[in-house]
Amino acid sequence: MIILKSETIEKIDKLVPRYPTVRSAALPLCHLVQEDQGYLSNESIEWIAERLELQPINIQELVTFYPMLRTKPTGEYHVRVCRTLPCALSGAYQTCRSFEKEFECKVGHTSKDGKVTLEFVECHADCGKGPVVMVGEDEYTDIDPEKAAGMAAKIKSGELSNGL
Amino acid sequence: MSHQETRLIFKHIDEEGYTNDIDCYVKNGGYDQLKKAVTMQPEDICAEVLTSGVRGRGGAGFPAGMKWKFLDRKSGKPIYLICNADESEPGTFKDRQIIHQDPHQLIEGMICAAFAIQAKLAFIYVRGEFFEGYKILERAIEEAREKNFLGDNILGTGYSCDIIVHRGAGAYICGEETGLIESLEGFRANPRIKPPYFPAALGAYQCPTIVNNVETLCDVKHIIEMGGEGFAKIGTPGNTGTRIWCVSGHVQKPGYYEFACADITLGQLIYDVCGGLKPGRKLKAVIPGGSSSKILRADERFTGKLKDGTEYDWGIEDIPMDFDSLMAVGSMSGSGGVIVMDDTTDMVEALANINYFYAHESCGQCTPCREGVPWMRKVTQRMVDGEAREEDADLLKSIADQIAGRTICAFGEAASWPVQSFIAKFKDEFVEKAQEQAARRKEGKETAEATTLI
Numbered sequence: 001m002i003i004l005k006s007e008t009i010e011k012i013d014k015l016v017p018r019y020p021t022v023r024s025a026a027l028p029l030c031h032l033v034q035e036d037q038g039y040l041s042n043e044s045i046e047w048i049a050e051r052l053e054l055q056p057i058n059i060q061e062l063v064t065f066y067p068m069l070r071t072k073p074t075g076e077y078h079v080r081v082c083r084t085l086p087c088a089l090s091g092a093y094q095t096c097r098s099f100e101k102e103f104e105c106k107v108g109h110t111s112k113d114g115k116v117t118l119e120f121v122e123c124h125a126d127c128g129k130g131p132v133v134m135v136g137e138d139e140y141t142d143i144d145p146e147k148a149a150g151m152a153a154k155i156k157s158g159e160l161s162n163g164l
Numbered sequence: 165m166s167h168q169e170t171r172l173i174f175k176h177i178d179e180e181g182y183t184n185d186i187d188c189y190v191k192n193g194g195y196d197q198l199k200k201a202v203t204m205q206p207e208d209i210c211a212e213v214l215t216s217g218v219r220g221r222g223g224a225g226f227p228a229g230m231k232w233k234f235l236d237r238k239s240g241k242p243i244y245l246i247c248n249a250d251e252s253e254p255g256t257f258k259d260r261q262i263i264h265q266d267p268h269q270l271i272e273g274m275i276c277a278a279f280a281i282q283a284k285l286a287f288i289y290v291r292g293e294f295f296e297g298y299k300i301l302e303r304a305i306e307e308a309r310e311k312n313f314l315g316d317n318i319l320g321t322g323y324s325c326d327i328i329v330h331r332g333a334g335a336y337i338c339g340e341e342t343g344l345i346e347s348l349e350g351f352r353a354n355p356r357i358k359p360p361y362f363p364a365a366l367g368a369y370q371c372p373t374i375v376n377n378v379e380t381l382c383d384v385k386h387i388i389e390m391g392g393e394g395f396a397k398i399g400t401p402g403n404t405g406t407r408i409w410c411v412s413g414h415v416q417k418p419g420y421y422e423f424a425c426a427d428i429t430l431g432q433l434i435y436d437v438c439g440g441l442k443p444g445r446k447l448k449a450v451i452p453g454g455s456s457s458k459i460l461r462a463d464e465r466f467t468g469k470l471k472d473g474t475e476y477d478w479g480i481e482d483i484p485m486d487f488d489s490l491m492a493v494g495s496m497s498g499s500g501g502v503i504v505m506d507d508t509t510d511m512v513e514a515l516a517n518i519n520y521f522y523a524h525e526s527c528g529q530c531t532p533c534r535e536g537v538p539w540m541r542k543v544t545q546r547m548v549d550g551e552a553r554e555e556d557a558d559l560l561k562s563i564a565d566q567i568a569g570r571t572i573c574a575f576g577e578a579a580s581w582p583v584q585s586f587i588a589k590f591k592d593e594f595v596e597k598a599q600e601q602a603a604r605r606k607e608g609k610e611t612a613e614a615t616t617l618i
Contacts, residue, residue: 018328020242020285020369023350031292031331058350065352065527066333068292084254085455085517086412086503088617122336122521123254124293127412127501128419137295 002043008036012051022052026062030069039073067121074117075110077155077162079103080134083120086127091144095131096120098145102152116155136163167436170398170424172406173269173382177261177420184300186307189268195313197388201276202321204388209280213384215392217404222248222339222377223454223499224574225487228384232374234364235281241371245278245286246348246363249378250332250339252291253454254521255501258408258420259378263290263297267304271327273381275314276388278325281374285326289344292333301329336525340573341375343527354529355573377499379408399425402471403486407500411438414445414506423485430460431481434504445506449589450480452490453498455518456578458585466493495585511590512552512597513617515560515582516544520618522579530571536563537579547594550612552601557594561587 004012011032016025029048034040040048040063042056049056063069081087081096096107099118105111107118126132129141133148138161140151154160176182176192189195201209214229235243247270251259262270270288278286290298305327308314316324335353337343342356345368360366367373376384383405387395396404403425412418416439423433430450434440441447447462466478470492483489490497505514523541528534540563543556553559560583568580587594601611 018326021349024330024348026350027333027347028331031333052350061352062333062350066292066335067524068334083517084521085451085514085617086255086501088517089413089503089505089509089514091616093616093618121293121334122524123252125251125257125260125291127255127257127503128410130412130418134293139296 002033002037002041002047004033004036004047008032016052023054023058026052026054026059027066030059030062030066034069039070041071075114077116077160078134078136079116079118079155080121080124081107081119082122082124082130082132084123084127086123087130087132090130090142092131094145095133095143095148098148099152102149102156134163135160138163167428167432169422170406170427171422172386172398173262173379174258174408174420174422176269177265182265184265184267184304186268186304186311189266190311194268195272195308195311197385198272198275198279198313199319201279201388202319202323206280206282209276209384209388212387212392213280216383216387216395217392217402218380218383218387218395219403219405219487220377221379221383221407221500223253223456223496225497228376228380231364231376232281234362235374236365236372237282239365239372242285242369243281243283244368244371244373245274245281245283246341246344246368246373246375247274247286247288247378247381248339248341248344248375249288249290249294249297250344251294251378251499252336252339253456253499253501254518255410255412255451255454255503256499257410257412258500260294260297261420262378262382263294264300267300268308269382269385270378271301271304271308271314273383273385274327275308275318275325277374277376277381277384279318279323280384283374284324285328287348287368288327288329289338289348290329290331291338292331298329298331305329335527336521337527337573337575340575343573344375345373352527354527355575357572399427400486403488407485407497409433409485409500409502411502411504413504414441414509415504416440416442426484426486426489428485429481430483430485430502431479433485433502434481438504441504441506445508447480447504448507448509449505449511451495451501451503451505451582452483452485453496454501455503455521456581457490457498458495458581459589460493460495461589464589468492510615510617511586511593512544512547513615515586516541516548516615516618518582519544519579522575522582526575526579530576532567532570533576533579536567539563540579540583545618547597548612548615548618550601550610552594552598554595554598556598557587557591560594 564580
């Protein structure tokens with residue numbers, strides 16, 4: 001069984017009755033449990049299903065559909081680089097290569113020391129300030145390869161907020 | 165034509181000292197239109213919105229008043245209002261500004277709209293990546309509730325309405341209104357087929373539902389303020405109100421700029437407003453309405469007849485920025501995302517980038533899209549990887565032609581239009597790519613070149 005923080009439980013208990021159907025609360029609960037646990041384990045999925053009187057597959061099918069839901073924990077820092085066209089036109093791929101070099105980690109993977117998970121993501125709707133990078137829940141804009149190297153240094157030293 | 169912005173929705177965006185809390189909003193006349201709206205008859209508000217001619221700002225450009233008119237009010241079922249804040253069309257970043265900097269404008273517009281359609285429960289479906297935006301909206305709703313602009317017995321009128329902020333989780337397809345509804349109901353966001361599932365008749369929880377974009381709902385507030393006729397004076401007939409153009413890519417000053425419809429041409433937007441291109445670069449192409457819209461080539465001539473019969477003969481820079489003009493030149497104003505590309509852009513790479521996006525985002529429900537879009541991605545990826553074939557351009561077009569029009573939702577078109585238009589306008593570059601690689605292969609050289617866009 002998973003153990004959730006009391007504030008998570010409180011949020012869940014407040015949220016579920018607001019919806020016309022309990023199933024509507026499925027995606028919000030996935031978010032809340034993921035924020036609490038860092039990722040959605042099988043146990044978490046079963047817990048959400050039981051809370052909403054659904055079958056685990058009803059939650060599992062959401063987890064496999066929605067890109068932001070994950071079944072594995074990320075590194076301490078979760079670095080997401082937007083690679084969609086407007087950001088790419090501003091140099092997002094070069095930005096990502098700079099991160100790869102600094103973290104010694106290929107995009108789509110977690111660094112060996114478990115510090116950083118580096119991912120490509122699709123458009124984050126801030127295309128006027130590309131390349132856009134997110135660290136945890138914090139957004140950074142206009143990140144050219146040089147700035148990326150600076151951010152990477154601060155991540156390695158633990159100076160940068162992990163955005164959570 | 166003037167180059168002065170008409171800031172209606174973005175009046176306070178980036179204004180010094182303007183904060184996103186309710187006190188600042190009220191100080192600037194906020195919620196006055198709600199106070200006015202609740203003294204009106206709901207059907208009169210709907211009539212004003214119809215008169216205003218406001219067209220949906222989310223992409224399709226369907227008249228919002230007409231959408232409201234289709235609402236099934238006789239079913240006896242509850243009516244829902246949904247704000248589509250799943251802003252995710254590549255190149256679009258206007259709703260983000262409203263949510264972050266002026267959330268009460270959206271909330272006021274929503275309550276006015278909810279009152280007009282007599283919805284008792286409304287949702288803001290906000291994309292999951294807007295972590296901060298979600299918190300801002302939640303706080304703004306609490307503030308509005310405390311002041312009785314929202315919740316039970318709003319302003320003592322006996323009318324009650326609540327707003328739930330519902331977070332998405334990274335799926336582009338949730339921007340499609342029926343996919344959004346599926347997602348809201350706790351399912352995978354597989355769009356529903358229309359008919360019968362027109363949300364106005366069978367929407368959320370199989371009840372009549374109106375889904376409007378953030379900007380459209382903000383417009384409702386201004387329609388109440390100016391009246392439908394007053395609003396319709398902005399812009400041109402059939403293209404009323406303002407549009408927020410989000411300009412990205414190879415311009416000196418990317419950003420968001422609000423103009424009355426047709427008040428500015430594409431050329432003025434790029435060269436005068438956005439400071440033109442980088443020194444020494446030339447314009448190559450523009451995607452005018454988000455990545456799904458068809459690309460325009462810089463040296464094209466656009467000729468034909470507009471809906472009202474006037475003949476036009478435009479270069480790319482002469483195209484007036486409004487719904488009908490962009491449609492006339494074979495593209496669309498879509499969600500207002502203008503992506504500018506200069507002469508350093510490799511069109512095969514650009515299309516490979518776009519195809520990667522759509523292949524990632526196909527929901528997988530319809531076979532032509534689920535199989536076809538990743539196939540197109542594979543072809544363009546192979547081309548940039550050094551294995552381009554001269555016949556690839558025709559192959560890509562043939563796949564795209566077999567997707568568009570054969571899917572449940574418009575994603576099939578959204579994914580096909582870029583391919584069809586890139587091939588129609590830049591086929592030479594696709595063929596040359598193959599020829600260059602063949603030549604390098606003959607010389608015993610590496611066929612692939614370093615890429616920048618994929």
